[in-house]
Amino acid sequence: MTALEAAAERWIAGYFNERHLVRTRDWVVELDASADEALLVAALTHDIERREPGGPVLDPRRQRWDDAGYLRAHSERSAQMVEGWLQAAGASPRLCSEVSDLIRHHEIGGFPAADRLQAADSLSFLEVNAPRARGWVEQGRCTPAQARAKLDWMLDRIALPQATARAESLHARALAILLSS
Numbered sequence: 341m342t343a344l345e346a347a348a349e350r351w352i353a354g355y356f357n358e359r360h361l362v363r364t365r366d367w368v369v370e371l372d373a374s375a376d377e378a379l380l381v382a383a384l385t386h387d388i389e390r391r392e393p394g395g396p397v398l399d400p401r402r403q404r405w406d407d408a409g410y411l412r413a414h415s416e417r418s419a420q421m422v423e424g425w426l427q428a429a430g431a432s433p434r435l436c437s438e439v440s441d442l443i444r445h446h447e448i449g450g451f452p453a454a455d456r457l458q459a460a461d462s463l464s465f466l467e468v469n470a471p472r473a474r475g476w477v478e479q480g481r482c483t484p485a486q487a488r489a490k491l492d493w494m495l496d497r498i499a500l501p502q503a504t505a506r507a508e509s510l511h512a513r514a515l516a517i518l519l520s521s
Contacts, residue, residue, distance in 0.1 A: 342377050347429055348384040355391045360468045367460035371503055378435055379453050382442035383460055385425070389417035400482040405490045406497070411447040419443040449499050459503035462494040466507055470514035477518070487518055 345365075352358050365383040368375050389395045396413035403410060419440040426436045445454035446461055473487040482490075495511040498504045 342380075344377060344426075344429065344431060344435075345380050345384065348381050351425060352384060352388065352391075355388070357387060357390065357469070360464050361385065361387060363464040363468050364457075364460045367463040367503075368456060371456050371460060371500065375456070376453075378438035379442060379457060381426075381435075382422075382439045382446065382457055385422045385439070386418055386443050386446045386457065386461060387414075389414060389421050392421070400476070400486045400490070405493045415444050415447055418446075447497075449497075455499045456503075459498045459500045459507075462498050463503060463507050463510060465494050466491065466510035466514045470510075470517045473514065474518050474520070484518065488515065491515060491518065 349362070352361050355361070361384050364386065365380055368379055368383045372379070395417050396410050398405070398407060398410040398414075422443055423436050423440045426439060431439075442454055442457050445451070446457045449455040449458040470491070473490055476482045477484050477487050491511060491514045495504070495507050498507055
């Protein structure tokens with residue numbers, strides 16, 4: 341683990357979704373044992389904007405989970421926050437740019453490293469955050485069908501065949517959690 345990766349772990353400590361971020365990094369390593377520092381740091385920090393108030397809000401009762409405007413705003417805000425943190429940590433301009441670019445694409449993929457990050461994000465979500473989907477239903481944030489749509493989208497957006505195979509069992513487990521009474 342590089343010093344910057346360790347610093348990123350400390351920076352995300354205490355964040356309500358810290359485990360999701362750490363598991364995203366772990367899934368990146370499982371998908372690509374030679375993943376570079378930019379991809380590992382991006383995995384650890386890709387959703388950090390949700391830690392701070394004032395960010396974009398998605399209402400699943402009115403918007404689809406893949407709402408382009410929301411995804412763009414979420415990714416951009418996270419990228420800007422992480423880039424500022426990286427600059428303060430003394431990271432090189434090149435590394436700042438690479439990490440920011442990955443975070444800007446973590447929801448949509450589009451190039452090999454971003455596709456790996458997106459796949460790892462989905463794997464981690466299905467593994468770690470499946471109980472949250474049930475909680476959204478119990479809190480009235482969305483219907484069971486809308487929560488299932490989120491779980492389905494997290495599986496369907498994966499572009500890497502080796503990740504899809506792994507995600508299918510996690511998706512089935514997540515659906516079982518959602519549908520349990």
